[in-house]
Amino acid sequence: MAEEKLQMVPTRDGFGKGLLELGAQNKNVVVLSADLTDSTRAIWFKKQFPDRFFGLGVAEQDMIGTAAGLALCGKIPFACTFGVFASGRAWDQIRISVAYMNLNVKIAGTHGGISVGPDGATHQAIEEVALMRILPNMTVIVPCDAVEAKRATIEAASIKGPVYLRLGRSGVPVITKEDTPFKVGKANLLREGKDLTIIACGQLVYDSMLACDLLAKEGISARLINLHTPKPIDREAIIKAAQETGAIVTVEEHTILGGLGSAVAEVVVQSNPVPMKMIGIKDRFGVSGEPEELFKYFGLTPSDIVNAAKEVVSRKK
Amino acid sequence: MNRPDILELKKKAIEIRKDILKMLMIAGSGHTGGSLSAVDILVALYYYKLKLDPAKPSWKERDRFLLSKGHGCPALYAVLADKGYFPKEKLWTLRKFGSQLQGHPQIGLAGVEISSGSLGQGLSIANGIALAGRLDKLDSRVYCLMGDGETNEGQVWEAVMTAAHYKLDSVCAIIDFNGLQIDGFCCEVMDMGPYLHKWKDFGWNAIETDGHDIEKMILSLDEAEKAKGKPTVIVAHTIKGKGVSFIENKVEWHGIAPKKEEYEKAIEELDGELSKLTK
Numbered sequence: 001m002a003e004e005k006l007q008m009v010p011t012r013d014g015f016g017k018g019l020l021e022l023g024a025q026n027k028n029v030v031v032l033s034a035d036l037t038d039s040t041r042a043i044w045f046k047k048q049f050p051d052r053f054f055g056l057g058v059a060e061q062d063m064i065g066t067a068a069g070l071a072l073c074g075k076i077p078f079a080c081t082f083g084v085f086a087s088g089r090a091w092d093q094i095r096i097s098v099a100y101m102n103l104n105v106k107i108a109g110t111h112g113g114i115s116v117g118p119d120g121a122t123h124q125a126i127e128e129v130a131l132m133r134i135l136p137n138m139t140v141i142v143p144c145d146a147v148e149a150k151r152a153t154i155e156a157a158s159i160k161g162p163v164y165l166r167l168g169r170s171g172v173p174v175i176t177k178e179d180t181p182f183k184v185g186k187a188n189l190l191r192e193g194k195d196l197t198i199i200a201c202g203q204l205v206y207d208s209m210l211a212c213d214l215l216a217k218e219g220i221s222a223r224l225i226n227l228h229t230p231k232p233i234d235r236e237a238i239i240k241a242a243q244e245t246g247a248i249v250t251v252e253e254h255t256i257l258g259g260l261g262s263a264v265a266e267v268v269v270q271s272n273p274v275p276m277k278m279i280g281i282k283d284r285f286g287v288s289g290e291p292e293e294l295f296k297y298f299g300l301t302p303s304d305i306v307n308a309a310k311e312v313v314s315r316k317k
Numbered sequence: 318m319n320r321p322d323i324l325e326l327k328k329k330a331i332e333i334r335k336d337i338l339k340m341l342m343i344a345g346s347g348h349t350g351g352s353l354s355a356v357d358i359l360v361a362l363y364y365y366k367l368k369l370d371p372a373k374p375s376w377k378e379r380d381r382f383l384l385s386k387g388h389g390c391p392a393l394y395a396v397l398a399d400k401g402y403f404p405k406e407k408l409w410t411l412r413k414f415g416s417q418l419q420g421h422p423q424i425g426l427a428g429v430e431i432s433s434g435s436l437g438q439g440l441s442i443a444n445g446i447a448l449a450g451r452l453d454k455l456d457s458r459v460y461c462l463m464g465d466g467e468t469n470e471g472q473v474w475e476a477v478m479t480a481a482h483y484k485l486d487s488v489c490a491i492i493d494f495n496g497l498q499i500d501g502f503c504c505e506v507m508d509m510g511p512y513l514h515k516w517k518d519f520g521w522n523a524i525e526t527d528g529h530d531i532e533k534m535i536l537s538l539d540e541a542e543k544a545k546g547k548p549t550v551i552v553a554h555t556i557k558g559k560g561v562s563f564i565e566n567k568v569e570w571h572g573i574a575p576k577k578e579e580y581e582k583a584i585e586e587l588d589g590e591l592s593k594l595t596k
Contacts, residue, residue: 030452054448054483062441062475069445072431073453077445093472096435097442101424 008171011203012110014146015167016041018153019078023049029157030070032056032079034063039169040080040110060085064093064105071103076157083109083125083166087132098162099135106156107132110167112142113253114281114298115203115291117170124286125166130258132164133231140231141184142166142252142260144205145174148228151182159184170291172203187234193223196313197241200251201227201260204279204300208251211305222309230263235271238264242272247312249277251305256280275315277308321365324594326531329399330360331591334560336395336408338583341574344412347420348388350557350570351464354495354528355392358553361534362460363396371401374427380457381430381446385439386464386493387421388572393429394418402428437470439463440490444476447485458542462491466498469507474519480548481520488548489541490521493528495557499571516550528553561586 022029023045030052033042037055046053056063060081067077079086086109087094098105112125132140139159143149149167156163181188190205191212200208205226212222223245225237241248248268250261261278268276281298295301333356341347363369368380384393391411398405403417403426410416417426421434431442443461450457463473480488492512500506509515516523522544526537534553541549557571558564561583564575575583 052452056479059475059479061472062479065438065441065472065476066445066448066479069442070449072442073446073449075449092435093438096432097438100432
């Protein structure tokens with residue numbers, strides 16, 4: 001893949017465009033924001049549809065509850081803030097006022113992951129997939145690029161029930177197209193391969209592609225799956241990967257505790273155990289720095305993925 | 318709205334209290350004190366104020382009642398059964414495996430508008446309902462009943478700000494101000510200071526009343542509806558465990574149910590009150 005030709009767009013921009021499209025299509029779509037209206041791109045919707053936008057101030061718990069009330073009356077609310085606050089600050093509100101009632105509330109957590117950069121640990125959400133996927137009724141989507149983010153946003157509105165969208169701040173390469181297959185809960189096979197499978201989500205799907213190229217040069221054939229929906233998880237694709245390639249590396253910009261890697265492992269150990277390695281943040285908080293530096297520091301680069309791939313291949317019987 | 322027969326409502330409240338005690342006695346657990354304190358408030362709402370049709374629980378233009386203090390659900394269940402939302406026999410399944418009458422309310426049971434039990438969440442939901450009603454140009458009101466202890470929760474005050482900011486005059490918060498919470502007297506557990514002033518300072522129309530005087534409750538509910546441009550709170554002064562002498566104002570009766578002998582003694586007291594009203 002020719003790196004320099006790829007457009008760099010943040011997934012939050014894709015989300016903002018998705019909201020605009022939804023707003024025009026469906027008058028029941030409403031947007032709520034907890035004082036981060038510009039950063040989350042909810043501002044685009046606000047400008048276009050001011051009557052259907054509600055600012056709640058710095059009050060995430062109230063935002064989620066207000067969204068629940070709107071959903072009880074047939075609205076399709078999108079509640080927007082940074083991922084740390086969306087998933088953590090308002091967790092009990094999401095648990096009781098949203099998930100327990102299985103309400104049609106969509107939660108958009110932007111600024112997910114360490115790619116937030118200099119703001120540091122308090123603002124780097126690295127736990128959302130874990131926090132959200134353990135809630136019954138919840139769907140969790142981690143788009144890999146802005147195009148996928150836009151489509152995930154639009155599809156989220158047609159899912160009955162709560163959805164969490166994990167979105168990022170920084171520009172990431174656009175690697176999918178409008179016609180790339182995208183279905184919530186259905187993993188996307190990006191590369192065929194026979195020696196191992198790399199299962200990734202979010203912006204590290206691109207780095208996993210680079211890793212596949214590096215591995216190919218060394219004669220290792222890696223299958224690559226974009227598992228954009230950690231929940232409901234595509235069990236079939238994972239079991240097939242375990243059976244056919246015999247080794248798995250998971251890649252996520254998230255703690256390895258409870259995230260995509262754990263979700264994949266839960267499927268693998270209960271069906272067809274194979275050697276696995278999880279690339280992610282290893283039980284620690286983030287730090288300030290430029291995204292590039294941080295990916296290196298936390299071991300989330302293509303060469304880290306390559307090393308993990310070689311290790312699992314060597315562990316195959 | 319026609320003036321209701323207050324005497325009939327008073328009798329109704331006693332019947333509801335008897336149902337609550339029976340439910341709790343059979344269940345063997347549950348929240349007696351906070352259920353009994355809320356009864357007269359619920360009677361004023363369900364037998365006078367609320368625009369409802371029990372035959373059509375999801376009628377779009379209905380008023381909504383949200384029991385944010387979810388632990389008081391025996392009172393709500395007893396009222397809903399009496400209103401015909403579901404057969405009265407269901408009441409005796411409270412808290413049992415397989416029952417829709419969960420220990421704390423869950424939507425799915427006709428008439429229950431929200432799942433609740435984790436305190437402090439109802440008022441935000443009420444605001445959302447009011448905003449949706451404004452978008453849909455509905456002439457409906459939303460009532461949210463909270464405990465006084467419940468308003469320790471920070472989310473309540475976030476929602477208080479939101480309702481005032483958006484001038485949600487279709488929102489009416491009601492505080493079942495019984496002065497007790499699990500750990501003891503509210504003023505000792507967490508003194509909230511001049512309570513009514515807090516709401517006023519946040520931009521609310523604030524009314525104080527006797528939450529066991531059904532006539533006064535009714536007047537307060539009517540007054541709340543007249544207030545335009547701001548939400549209303551009715552701080553209803555109540556007695557935890559109201560109606561049963563040995564339960565009234567006793568902190569230990571927050572989260573326990575009457576045993577058979579206690580139940581019988583309580584029913585005797587309530588029947589005594591009922592016969593006084595019937596004479």
